[in-house]
Every structure is written in C-alpha cells, then in structure tokens.
Amino acid sequence: MITFSSNRRQFLGQASCAAVSSIPVLNTLLNLSMAEKVSAVTAPTGGEYRALVCIFLSGGNDSYNMLVPREASAYAQYQSTRSNLALTPESTEARPGGLIDIHPIGLPDFAVHGKMPEVASLFEAGHAAFVANVGTLIERVQNRTEVNTLAKQLPLGLYSHSDQIEQWQTSMPHQRSGIGWVGRAADLLQSLNGNQKVPMNVSLDGSNVWQTGDNVAEYAITTSGAVALNNYRFGWQSGDAVGQALSQGVDSQLAQQYSNVLMQTFNNRKKAALDAYNAFSTATAPALPAEATFPNPATFVSSRLQMIAKAIQGHEHANLGAVRQTFFVNVGGWDHHSGVLGLQDTMLAQVSAAIGAFYNALTVMGMQDQVTLFTASDFGRTLTSNGQGSDHAWGGNQLVVGGSVVGRKIYGQYPSLALNPQSGAEANPLDTGSGRLIPTTSCDEFFAELALWLGVSPTDLPLVLPNIGHFYSPGSSTPPIGFMV
Numbered sequence: 001m002i003t004f005s006s007n008r009r010q011f012l013g014q015a016s017c018a019a020v021s022s023i024p025v026l027n028t029l030l031n032l033s034m035a036e037k038v039s040a041v042t043a044p045t046g047g048e049y050r051a052l053v054c055i056f057l058s059g060g061n062d063s064y065n066m067l068v069p070r071e072a073s074a075y076a077q078y079q080s081t082r083s084n085l086a087l088t089p090e091s092t093e094a095r096p097g098g099l100i101d102i103h104p105i106g107l108p109d110f111a112v113h114g115k116m117p118e119v120a121s122l123f124e125a126g127h128a129a130f131v132a133n134v135g136t137l138i139e140r141v142q143n144r145t146e147v148n149t150l151a152k153q154l155p156l157g158l159y160s161h162s163d164q165i166e167q168w169q170t171s172m173p174h175q176r177s178g179i180g181w182v183g184r185a186a187d188l189l190q191s192l193n194g195n196q197k198v199p200m201n202v203s204l205d206g207s208n209v210w211q212t213g214d215n216v217a218e219y220a221i222t223t224s225g226a227v228a229l230n231n232y233r234f235g236w237q238s239g240d241a242v243g244q245a246l247s248q249g250v251d252s253q254l255a256q257q258y259s260n261v262l263m264q265t266f267n268n269r270k271k272a273a274l275d276a277y278n279a280f281s282t283a284t285a286p287a288l289p290a291e292a293t294f295p296n297p298a299t300f301v302s303s304r305l306q307m308i309a310k311a312i313q314g315h316e317h318a319n320l321g322a323v324r325q326t327f328f329v330n331v332g333g334w335d336h337h338s339g340v341l342g343l344q345d346t347m348l349a350q351v352s353a354a355i356g357a358f359y360n361a362l363t364v365m366g367m368q369d370q371v372t373l374f375t376a377s378d379f380g381r382t383l384t385s386n387g388q389g390s391d392h393a394w395g396g397n398q399l400v401v402g403g404s405v406v407g408r409k410i411y412g413q414y415p416s417l418a419l420n421p422q423s424g425a426e427a428n429p430l431d432t433g434s435g436r437l438i439p440t441t442s443c444d445e446f447f448a449e450l451a452l453w454l455g456v457s458p459t460d461l462p463l464v465l466p467n468i469g470h471f472y473s474p475g476s477s478t479p480p481i482g483f484m485v
Contacts (some may be wrong), residue, residue, distance in 0.1 A: 041191055044323060049370045050316055050454055051325040052182065053308060053358075054210060055301070055351065057377040058165065059334030062390050063397040064068035064383060065344060066116070069414065070101055071108035081417045081435060085340060085385045087113065096345040102188050104130075104410045115349035118356025119399065126407035127359060127368070128399060129483050132414040133430075135379065135395040135447050136164060136173040136440030139470050141289075143429035144420060146455050147438065150184035159392040159436075161335070164378040169210035171465050181447055182326050183213030184464045185456050189217050192455070194321025197279045202311060204304040205330035211230045219276060219330065222305040292361035295353050302354035309361040312371060324455060334377060336469040338388040351375075355401055368403035372453060372484070375399045383417055383435025394432070395439035398446065404453065404485050411483050441481065444468045448480040 091098035098114025155173035157163025201211035380396025
C-alpha cells in the first residue's frame, strides 16, 4: 500500500518513475494533491503573461501531406508509397495542392502543402517549427513485431477516433479519463490570475476534456465573445422594456438567500456566470489595432483566432488580470477516407491563413513571445491510399508557432516512408502495415515542453503528465524536446 507522504519531493520523484501499473494510485494522489493545494505556485516575475492556443484538427489530419520530404531519394519514396495521394511540386487538376519548399536547419529540404504559404513564411522566418511523428504511447515501441506480439503496452483503442481524441487531450493512454492535461495544469496555475471571475481556460468550441481539471473547467465563449442569459442587461437601456423586466427579475433572484442548498448553489453559479460575462465582455470590447487584419470573409478558424487575439489584448484589463490563459479551437472534418487532396486544398488553406493573421496580430500587439499556438489531431493516417483517401493510423506531424518557438526546425524523427512487405524482413520497423507509423515522439514529451513553458514546474510535471517518467526525467537539465525557449 502506498501512503501519501509528507515529503512532497520524495513522492514526486517516485511518481515520475512509477510503473504503469501504479498510475491509478498516482491519479488518486494527484486528486488529493490538487484538492489540498500541496503545490505552492510562485507568481512569475513581473507578472509575465503566457498563453497556449490549441487548434485541434478533429478526424485525423493526413499530416504526411502537410510536411513532405524533398531530398531526392526521400521524395521518390514518398511518391512511391503515397501513389495517387502524393503531392507534386506544382498543383495540377489531378493532384491539387502543390508544394512549397522550406529549409529546416540541419536537415535536407522539406516542403509544406502548397496551400500553406503563411505557415511556410513563418517557418522560414524562424517563428514556426514542426514536431515529427508524434503520437500516443504508454512506453517506447520499436517495431512492428513488438506491436503484433503485444510485447509492449499499447494505447487503449488505438486507431479509434473517440479514444485517441481523449488521449491526445488527457495524455493518459493507459486509461480513460475525463480530466485533461491542461486542466491539471490550470489546477496548479489558475491562482496566478489576479481576477478569478473568468477561468484561465477559454474555449471557442464548448466543452472539451483538454481544459477540464479537478477544480477548473473551460469558460465557453463564441466568436462574438462571452455568452450571457438571453435579453439580460447589466445596465439600463432605453426602449428595451422586455430586457429591463427580465433583467430585474434575474437580479431579484440573485439577491435571494435560499434555504434549499441546491437552489442556493444554482443561484451562486448563475451569479458567477453573469459576473464572468460582464468581466470578459468589458475586457474584450476594444477593437484590435487596424494593422491586425484577419481574412475577409471570415472562416471558421480565422473568426476564432480573431476572438482569441481580442482576449489576449484584454488580458491586463482589471476585469481579467490574467497572467496565464489557454484557448481551445476544435476544427472538425479531417476524417478524409475519400477526397483528401481536394478537401485539404481548402481546409489547410484556411488554417494557414488564419494562423498567419493571428501571428501578425500578436506581433502588432507585441505579444508574439508570450503566446504559443500548436496543432493536435486524433492520429496520423495511413501512408497508403485506399483509392481516394487514407485511413486511420498512429503517428503524425504537428505544427508549433510563436515567438518563443525555436523555429525553422523539424523536431523528433521524421520517419522513413517505406512500407513493410506483408511478410518477411522489415524494410521499415516503424510501419505496422499500410503505412501506419509507430510514433517516435510521445504526446507526453510534446506536452511536457508546452507545460513547462506555460509555467508548470519540473517537480509538478508528473502531476500534469502522469506518464512522463517513461520518456523524460523532470529533473533533467535538458528540455523534453527543445522547441521552446
């Protein structure tokens, strides 16, 4: 039996190296730790602001057409493996997309999808990087044989949308959980914000696991801002008799003290929601600077990033007083079992244009070093074609953008795109079949880099990422991957 030690440092040292079989115990202790506020959080020097922005590409982005090798032999292998899904340097009617060459430091040339010129420009300018072949892992898996023989523990529900979305948001591939890794981080960091009316975690797309903690939850807004009760008004407005009557009725309810605990709790929650609405709306009311332009007409992604830019601009307002924030955007429709070339042509273009506009807005506001945007997705997709699209796979490539990103680099191991034969010697140990690639970088490493930058201390990292000890020692003098400064 493991007891909760008063020696927090000893406990965390043991937890970071705990075997997977003991992780449920770690989760119990984690909950106790958060509830009892064992971890003392130190306010950042000078109140330095930092924010994470997650763009989740739901459905499984075919990211080996987002980042393509251009060295002659590697590109020839890419063309052979991807067959009718391979992009050509120039966009054609048969092969939409095209390619834009980029020049990563220390590696041969690569290319991004031809409809992502803004991302290519950010990469070449050193403001963006890629993390190659990232995926959910319980422990390191070396080859197809270890997968087929179950010699290593594999994530639950591998290749399943629901399971892999959950695991990308919880970073707990060994079990199902409703608590997200940034929710656990917010449990530790929320108290840094001067005004507690508005939660640290803000979602543009409703409820999500990523931002759900033991003590915090996401604050859901829309592209127009915070959401309040229909027709409720904080101040008197002439000619709005219906709104004034409803508002007075609500105010009367809020002033009541109920003997029924359930009614009083509901009343308190409603008052807190209205207070949050008032605070957030006031802080985000000013327009962005004229130079901070976004695509017109607005797209699904750009409208959300524009609202996030307004929230970041207002973070110092007395009604927010935020020094730590996270933002969540969910972009669906990436399950391209067919029509992948044409669909990515449109969808990646919108994502790229929105990210380019967002980074420009951050630069105009002088906030580019304080905000980091990253992509995530259920999983990668098969390198092989199913005829018109690709199917569910495992490892994939992700994008990171920000002034604190050590850019113009591809981190991790960009894998060989060779396929294994159905039987016989392995040509590519990472191919489990049909180009389903075993990840060479774990989600835990990817998220640890972001969590540490956000302000989670190395000693608290196992509380946020319980599985991190299988890939990285929180006491190490080197970063988990190295793409953040």
